[in-house]
Amino acid sequence: LTQGFWRTQAWGQPPLQAPAGAELWVWFQPTVTNVDKAWKELSNVLSGIFCASLNFIDSTNTVTPTASFKPLGLANGTDHHLLRYAVLPREVVCTENLTPWKKLLPCGSKAGLAVLLKAERLFHSSYHSQAVHIRPVCRDASCLAVSWELRQTLTVVFDTFSSGQGKKDWSLFKMFSRTLTDTCPLASQSKVYVDISPKNKEKELLEVTPTPASVHEAIVQGDKRTYAVYDLLSPSLFNTSRSLNVQLKWKRPQDSSELPTPVLHAQRYVSGYGLQTGEISTLIYNTHPYRAFPVILLETVPWYLRLYVHTLTIITKGKENKPSYIHYQPAQDRRRPHLLEMLIQLPANSVTKITIQFERALLKWTEYPPDPNHGFYVSSSVLSALVPSISAMKNMDVEQSPLFTSLFPSSDGSSYFVRLYTEPLLVNLPTPDFSMPYNVICLTCTVVAVCYGSFYNLLTRTFHVEEPSRGGLAKRLANVIRKFRGVPPL
């Protein structure tokens, strides 16, 4: 569940990105006979557990991708008919979604690192994403038994620059308004990693307090990074003070942030005019200086934007680029969305532009959502790639650094897996005027009243002569006064 969009060019490569809204993807076991029925039941049950409207997932926004997703844990076969993927881009994330997420943690938010996660500070951020992953893993190195691993991740981007008087210093207390006091007794590892990688090989640019007990170096996403490690389970950490408040201060003021441009990033936008046709364009950037690599693009477009696949063009460096694998499943009105999956080779240091034209459909009047002029969302497209890394990576031991091996897995030392999401699109559809029934009632009732009323009056009105009455006492008195004045009587 995600609120906001990860700005790759300002913030760098995300550790784990998710599309805006709610995303759910499930690999079913081969023993399941009716996958669609199981998918519907699962999305309804998860909707109840996480207080999210996942029950709106139905066949109109579910697709079965063929190549973009592979099972994360141990799996026997990869028949893609057992996979279902759905995104709800309109879903809003709030405190009611965070509370069941916290309830899944063994110590809840009473002890350990989760003490920091209070909703009023977490939602005051530019980007908030929480995720739950469940996969089967080997119980030990010999892999004789299989256990289920539950992984919960929370990605939050705080903007301390704008809220901290223009200084980029931060501390745990400033961000979360509380500090770490003890560990969860059920945790076997409880660590805080702070990224203190020196930029441009300059040392002494920043200072971290309290002094970290150890420093860990790793190659993460092609970059060599240095992390300061605070191990909450080591008894020496809480010796000097009862609480741990990690602070980072910059020695020299930074004028511009020099984050390295990520090797792969993408943008998507809608162009065109009017309410009949339009064009979806996706730009994919490969900034690696000399290596080319392929990327799988998965696009899911709702059925009411009718794609014309014959207008699909892919242009790289001015020349046409033919994808080596295309899987296209056309939409069925009110039943299935469009699914377009392509494997595109990206040459080194290039921009690839993919365009496809569409036509907007007219919906039935009961199918419009409550605020139809807001627009209709098109969910983010998914880019999956094995990006070659600039510096060589070595295999990390699972026992020593479980965080890094599960977040940034690498099968060989030369490339790492990246999954990116583009922006969701907001498209206007031709909307009828919903006040028309009221207008019709007013108009017809007025016409009927005026016509019938005047006709009836014309036919049945009669005129009588009325005798002037003598009037009451006040009138006679007034007439007497008027006679004296010489004015005609009432």
Add this chain to the structure above:
Amino acid sequence: DLASAASQGGMGIGVKFPALLAPPSSPEADAALHLLQDASLGSLTVYVVPETSSLLPQGISVYVGKHRSALVRAGGGLATLRTRIRQLTQVMSFTASSIAAALSDRVPDGQLSPDARRHLKSSLGYEITFSLLNPDPKSHTVDWDIEDAVNRYVQPVLDKLSLVANFSVDSQILYYAVLGVTPRFDKESSSFLLSAHSLPHVINPVEARLGSSAASLYPVLNFLLYVPERSHSPLYIQDKDGTPVSTNAFHSPRWGGIMIYNVEAPASPQASLPLHVDVDMVRVMEVFLAQLRLLFGLSREELPAEFLLESLGNEGLADWELDRLLWAHTVENIATVSTTLTSLAQLLDKIGNIVIKDDVASEVYRAVASVQSAMAELATGHLHSAFQASKEAVTSSERAFFDPSLLHLLYFPDDQKFAIYI
């Protein structure tokens, strides 16, 4: 005369006079006779033995077996025999008060006896959750072998009850889950006490953490095992008289039960925390199974002095107790169906805009047919087919009443129709 006395219970009772029997004890006699009789659901077989027979122990005149049969000593004339058989049918089969308890939701409160308990509503299935609450993981590391205990003690009972409903069992361990009430410290016993009137407040804060009702189709029965914090040990529950309850457990009707498991303080005060605790599952499962029986309404009322009940062993309930449950559930199902269909009809009278599609109509017809066949089967005493028919009737009536297509045109105002036609 004897047969009429026996049939006052309203169901088929066969009374047999065996000629010659010489087995030594009543349980073996019961087991041997069980093979001879046709033990269909709802039937009850009473064997009358001579006054001087040594089959029944001294001083016992009625022996109730764990299958659907009983041994009655014939002594003192027909009047005593008639009284004994009447008492026996009241114990082993349904009575007016047990049927009224089944319909307790529909009978106004004044007409029920004060301790007519609210038993679990009849449903197609139940989900049983065993939870271990550990509010202080720093001091106690608690281990319980729940899977083995469930397979050994709970599963036989659920297998016996599988005729009544589908059961599913799961378990969880919750940390940092505290009871909502702070217990009082009692100086004389140097222990903490929870008084009886604070028990209703215990459940609410815990229930927010249990969280299984969102994911299940059936009603959930929660059984919690609470290990008190080190600062609040030992913790006892006080009943209304002020004495500590021996099992240290209580149950809440239609919800489940809670048991408090006290950990002995370690011998040396410098023992390293956390203390390792291995839960004694036998003690715990005894209490939980007793609570399960109480929740279903299988409790034993006071028996007259000369009655002896056979011990049930691992199965946990006798066949005739299962029959009692089935009678109560069948009657409750039929009452539910009639209420549902009546309210649907009344709703249709009030609101003309409700759409009844053909499949909803066929479900209603099917519900009515099933109810009528259930009533007919009940009148002839065929409990099994009556129960199945009542279950089908409940399913059909719920499907008809809660069908979402009923509301399609509910908010279509009449003036819009007028505008369209104009």
